[in-house]
Amino acid sequence: MKRRPQGIALLLVIWLLAMVSLMLGGLLTVVGQELRLSLWQREHTRAIWAAEGGMALAVRGLREPSPARRWIADGRLNALDLDGTRLQIRVRSERGKLDLNTASGSDLARVVVQLGATREQAQALAATLEQRRTGIDKPIRALEELCSWPGMSAALFAELAPELTLWSGLARPEPAFASPALRQALGLAYARAEGSDPGPILSIQSTAIAQGGISAAIDSTVLLSIEQNSRPFRVLRYSE
Structure with a gap:
């Protein structure tokens, strides 16, 4: 009869050791992850x-x-x-980029079609740009405004954004600094930079x-x- 409590005690000790091992293993995993994250951040x-x-x-x-x-x-x-x-x-x-505050809607349409947009997308974007010109809206301050325009998609914006600017003040890009895609879309002659x-x-x-x-x-x-x-x-x- 005396061996039963000893057997129970042994089981409890083994269970406690297993729990401590699991806790230590989890702690080491967390520490390792924190260390790797710290090294990556550095x-x-x-x-x-x-x-x-x-x-x-x-x-x-x-x-x-x-x-x-x-x-x-x-x-x-x-x-x-x-x-x-x-x-x-x-x-x-x-x-060498297309300035949204000075370019025509038709030029914007040509560029987006060159970059893979549909005719419907191009027409919607060009119409929105022309409405901005004739309305009372302030000049475009950030390229990200285009993300909310009809016809714009995330994939199209990713392709289009590198070809756009808000700071040149030119009606059309200078050919010497324009990308091949812009030159082809707008019919610009090649010029050396x-x-x-x-x-x-x-x-x-x-x-x-x-x-x-x-x-x-x-x-x-x-x-x-x-x-x-x-x-x-x-x-x-x-x-x-």
């Missing part, structure tokens, strides 16, 4: 800093006094290395890829300063 922060460094390098390249070394703002890839982090930087003049003035407002896409494969990308629009003693540029739009 490396991702470094990648963001590197991408911002790429922005600064792009501005320096655009302000290079020597024409032979000056960066060309036609969207070409500039590949660099910054302390072991690979940088992929593209710079494009806003003069080398030697052409890109203007003071440019978009910079800077992607940093760390050694561990962690990457960060910054898409921005900047206004270059023409004054020597002021900040080299001012950010008009910034997204990660």
Whole structure:
């Protein structure tokens, strides 16, 4: 009769040990996940800093006094290395994009059709743009406003946004800085970007890829300063 309580006690001890083991296992799993997340956040922060460094390098390249070394703002890839982090930087003049505040609705329709939209989508978007011109609405302040326009889809906006601007003030893009898709859609003649003035407002896409494969990308629009003693540029739009 005395062995029964001892057997029960042994079972309780085994059960408690099993519970403690499970708790310790769960704790170790949580700690491991937190450690990996902390390491990822640290490396991702470094990648963001590197991408911002790429922005600064792009501005320096655009302000290079020597024409032979000056960066060309036609969207070409500039590949660099910054302390072991690979940088992929593209710079494009806003003069090479379609300005929503000055372009015609028919030109917008041509561009969206070139990018894969249907005729119905193109007509709806062009009509909305023309209504904005004749109405009392203020000028378009953000490209994201298009997301609520009739005929716009998320996929179409992703294709269209890189071809649009709000800052050039031109009725049509300058051919020297326009993408092949814009030139074809609008019937623009090919022109060399080398030697052409890109203007003071440019978009910079800077992607940093760390050694561990962690990457960060910054898409921005900047206004270059023409004054020597002021900040080299001012950010008009910034997204990660």
